[in-house]
Structure formats: structure tokens, C-alpha cells
Amino acid sequence: MVRGRRRPGDGGQLAASRRRAGQQTRLWEIASDVSAQPTGGRPQTDGTDRAAAEDSATAPQPKGPQRRCIASGEVDDKARLLRFGVGPDGQIVPDPGEDLPGRGLWLRPRPDMIDKARRKRLFARAARAQVTVPDDLADQVAHLLRRRCLDRIGLARAAGDVVAGFEKVRTLLKRDAAGVLLQAADTAADSRDKVRRVAVAVRPDLPVIEGFDSAELGRMIGRERSMHLALRRGGHADRLLLDAWRYQAFAPAPFALDRADDAASSVDRACGSDGPSGAPRDVEAARGTNGP
Numbered sequence: 086m087v088r089g090r091r092r093p094g095d096g097g098q099l100a101a102s103r104r105r106a107g108q109q110t111r112l113w114e115i116a117s118d119v120s121a122q123p124t125g126g127r128p129q130t131d132g133t134d135r136a137a138a139e140d141s142a143t144a145p146q147p148k149g150p151q152r153r154c155i156a157s158g159e160v161d162d163k164a165r166l167l168r169f170g171v172g173p174d175g176q177i178v179p180d181p182g183e184d185l186p187g188r189g190l191w192l193r194p195r196p197d198m199i200d201k202a203r204r205k206r207l208f209a210r211a212a213r214a215q216v217t218v219p220d221d222l223a224d225q226v227a228h229l230l231r232r233r234c235l236d237r238i239g240l241a242r243a244a245g246d247v248v249a250g251f252e253k254v255r256t257l258l259k260r261d262a263a264g265v266l267l268q269a270a271d272t273a274a275d276s277r278d279k280v281r282r283v284a285v286a287v288r289p290d291l292p293v294i295e296g297f298d299s300a301e302l303g304r305m306i307g308r309e310r311s312m313h314l315a316l317r318r319g320g321h322a323d324r325l326l327l328d329a330w331r332y333q334a335f336a337p338a339p340f341a342l343d344r345a346d347d348a349a350s351s352v353d354r355a356c357g358s359d360g361p362s363g364a365p366r367d368v369e370a371a372r373g374t375n376g377p
């Protein structure tokens with residue numbers, strides 16, 4: 086059977102447009118799954134709880150293109166992996182934005198996977214070339230992912246999708262319009278708890294990110310400091326959650342990605358409270374403001 090020759094440009098632009106639309110749709114679906122699922126905190130990095138960490142409710146759910154982790158040999162969604170590239174000098178370079186040209190090398194987003202790939206020369210095997218693996222590669226990844234998280238906040242602020250301040254954040258939470266809540270690591274426990282309890286009353290599974298200090302958060306929104314931030318529901322919040330999920334295994338304590346009711350329970354335990362029963366005033370206030 087002789088197939089007809091495709092004319093130049095015949096369907097090419099349409100196919101490219103469909104691919105781009107499909108990629109955006111898959112990213113939206115993955116991110117929506119992350120923000121809608123209950124979160125389970127920071128994954129373990131010692132390898133003993135690998136399955137629990139990677140299958141936790143914070144993990145993006147497989148929906149897009151698949152890649153193989155060069156350390157574990159497992160095939161998974163790109164959103165659950167980290168890409169590395171080979172620089173012009175033959176050095177392995179982290180590429181979380183998937184921007185570098187050439188063959189991509191993929192790993193689970195965990196320091197022990199990077200260490201295994203370095204010790205067993207798996208980068209060279211996958212790249213099919215002699216490469217140099219820096220000793221501080223995991224630190225480079227941690228720096229880049231932290232920077233990406235903070236830059237996401239700056240982009241959201243430029244788009245008008247960031248709300249800052251104790252009262253404004255509480256108001257957004259009461260309207261159930263927040264996609265993610267951020268609280269600075271140096272926020273007073275009682276102030277942090279009051280905001281969380283509003284989130285618990287309205288949306289218990291709201292993702293909560295902690296661990297950035299108030300100066301870092303403040304710089305992203307043009308202030309000296311910021312203790313409480315919230316991103317409105319939408320693409321900026323979804324993409325921040327993807328980066329935060331990948332970052333949490335590399336982040337120093339006390340960084341955490343939890344759901345609002347888990348975070349509130351942690352504060353209750355730390356303060357010696359018996360749990361959510363200590364929060365009736367904020368719960369009722371949130372419900373009263375949210376409608377009849």
C-alpha cells in the first residue's frame with residue numbers, strides 16, 4: 086500500500102496546538118489532584134518508607150508523559166520525577182524546569198536517589214557518555230526547588246493572585262477561595278493556629294506550606310516581612326504545590342506540606358490541647374461568614 090505524501094504544513098500546526106493544549110490540561114489535572122488530595126507531610130528520605138512517601142496524598146497523580154527513574158528503574162509520571170541534563174562541559178545539571186536541550190535523565194525527587202545514581206555511575210550509563218557528577222548535586226537541587234517555590238509566589242503576586250496579612254487571609258479562607266495557604270516558620274503559634282482553624286472549618290484538606298521565613302515571603306510580595314499568605318485557586322497555586330511536593334524531601338526542617346486539619350492537629354499536640362475541640366469560636370465565625 087502506497088501512502089500519500091503529507092503536504093508541507095498539512096496538519097502540523099494543528100497537531101502542535103493540540104499537543105500544547107494536552108500538556109496544559111494534564112498539568113492542570115495533576116495539580117488539581119495534588120491540591121484536592123489530603124496531604125501527608127514530608128516524605129522519608131532514608132529509603133525505608135519509600136512507598137509511603139511516593140504514594141502519599143501530596144504526590145501528583147500519574148496523568149501525563151511517563152519517564153523511567155534511572156536509580157529505581159521504575160516508570161512514572163514526569164511530574165513525580167526530577168529531570169537532569171548534561172552541560173556543555175559534561176557536568177550533570179539539575180533541570181527542574183525541563184528547559185535544557187539534549188537527553189533528559191530522570192530521578193525520583195529524593196536525595197538518596199541522587200546519591201545512588203552518583204555512587205553507581207548511573208548518570209553516565211543513562212547519558213551514554215562520560216559525565217561529571219558534582220558532590221553537592223542534591224544541594225543544588227534543593228536550592229533550585231526552593232527558588233522555584235518562592236518565584237511562583239512572586240509570579241502569583243504579579244497576577245493579583247496573592248493575599249497577604251492575617252485578616253485578609255482569613256477572609257479569603259472563609260470564602261473558600263484559597264488554593265494554598267503559606268505560613269512563615271517564625272509566625273507565633275497562636276496566630277498560626279487561628280488562621281489554620283478557619284481553613285479547617287471551611288476546607289479541611291486545604292494544602293498548607295510551612296518552612297519559609299517571613300523575610301523570604303515578604304520579599305516575594307514587596308514587603309519587609311509576611312507571616313500569612315494565601316494564593317487564590319488556580320494555576321499559580323497548583324504549580325506552587327507541584328514544586329513544593331518535589332522540594333519537601335530536600336528541604337531542611339521545619340519545612341512541611343500538610344493539609345489544614347493535619348497542620349492544626351500538630352499545633353494542638355504541641356500546645357497540649359486535646360484537638361479541634363479547642364476551636365469553636367473560629368469554626369462558628371467561619372461558618373457564619375461563609376453563608377446562612
